[in-house]
Amino acid sequence: xxxxxxxxxxxxxxxxxxxxxxxxxxxxxxxxxxxxxxxxxxxxxxxxxxxxxxxxxxxxxxxxxxxxxxxxxxxxxxxxxxxxxxxxxxxxxxxxxxxxxxxxxxxxxxxxxxxxxxxxxxxxxxxxxx
Numbered sequence: 281x282x283x284x285x286x287x288x289x290x291x292x293x294x295x296x297x298x299x300x301x302x303x304x305x306x307x308x309x310x311x312x313x314x315x316x317x318x319x320x321x322x323x324x325x326x327x328x329x330x331x332x333x334x335x336x337x338x339x340x341x342x343x344x345x346x347x348x349x350x351x352x353x354x355x356x357x358x359x360x361x362x363x364x365x366x367x368x369x370x371x372x373x374x375x376x377x378x379x380x381x382x383x384x385x386x387x388x389x390x391x392x393x394x395x396x397x398x399x400x401x402x403x404x405x406x407x408x409x410x
Contacts, residue, residue: 282311285324285352295326299346302375303404307349310368310402319360322352324399342377342403353390354398361390364400377403 284292296304311321328343342348353361365388369376376387392398 281315281321282307283320283322285322288324292323292326296323299326299349300404300407302407303347303349303402306368306372306375306402306404307351310351310364313367314364317360319356320352323349324352325350345406347377347406348401348403351400351402352397353400361400364388365390375404375407377405 282296296307307323314321325343326349327346356364369385369387372387373385376385378384379386379389387402387404389401389403390398391401
């Protein structure tokens with residue numbers, strides 16, 4: 281089901297218990313969906329500190345706030361990445377974070393920032409109580 285980046289398994293597993301519970305539930309559902317289609321669901325990053333965000337060229341505090349996750353997408357075919365993004369964007373637009381670039385809801389951004397490789401950045405909006 282959910283796998284974690286090699287070498288960081290314990291840390292990421294611990295961090296998964298600390299992220300926003302809405303994000304955690306979403307990640308579990310995403311993992312089930314991805315695995316049912318025959319692909320791996322590998323979490324590569326969850327929580328961070330400001331220094332790490334600067335190094336990784338992040339533009340939001342979502343990882344620091346426990347409402348973002350990075351999922352390895354480099355092993356997924358382009359068509360599958362598009363299907364994943366379309367399915368979950370449509371299903372969960374109400375909890376998606378607002379993109380600073382577009383001002384629109386954006387749950388998933390699949391990109392390569394030149395530091396971490398091709399990945400799906402999952403980001404929910406801030407929720408009360410977290």
